Amino acid sequence: MATDYDASRKTEDEQKEESLEARRLTSGEQDKTSGKVDEDEAEVAETYELPGADLSHETLSIEVTPRQADEFTCTSCYLVQHVSRRETPGTDICRDCA
Numbered sequence: 001m002a003t004d005y006d007a008s009r010k011t012e013d014e015q016k017e018e019s020l021e022a023r024r025l026t027s028g029e030q031d032k033t034s035g036k037v038d039e040d041e042a043e044v045a046e047t048y049e050l051p052g053a054d055l056s057h058e059t060l061s062i063e064v065t066p067r068q069a070d071e072f073t074c075t076s077c078y079l080v081q082h083v084s085r086r087e088t089p090g091t092d093i094c095r096d097c098a
Helices: 012-027 036-047
Strands: 071-073 080-082
Touching: none
Parallel strands: none
Antiparallel strands: 071 080
């Protein structure tokens, strides 16, 4: 048998894949995972918790302390910062926002 050295060559994996596909097509067997994608999407969607969900049954386990004398609230980002983070004395803007 003559060999065409100019023809593109296929790897063993590609040849096996093609033979499996050919067998599947000739035997009439369908891909068993083809319909599974839709089922998985529905199952996964049930596990997501949407923002704004009812959290009234949840309890917080953190302690909230009031702002200390050496802290200020930035008027731009509304975060409580230490006075050393103030951009200029007398203003309530932190260095990140300035």
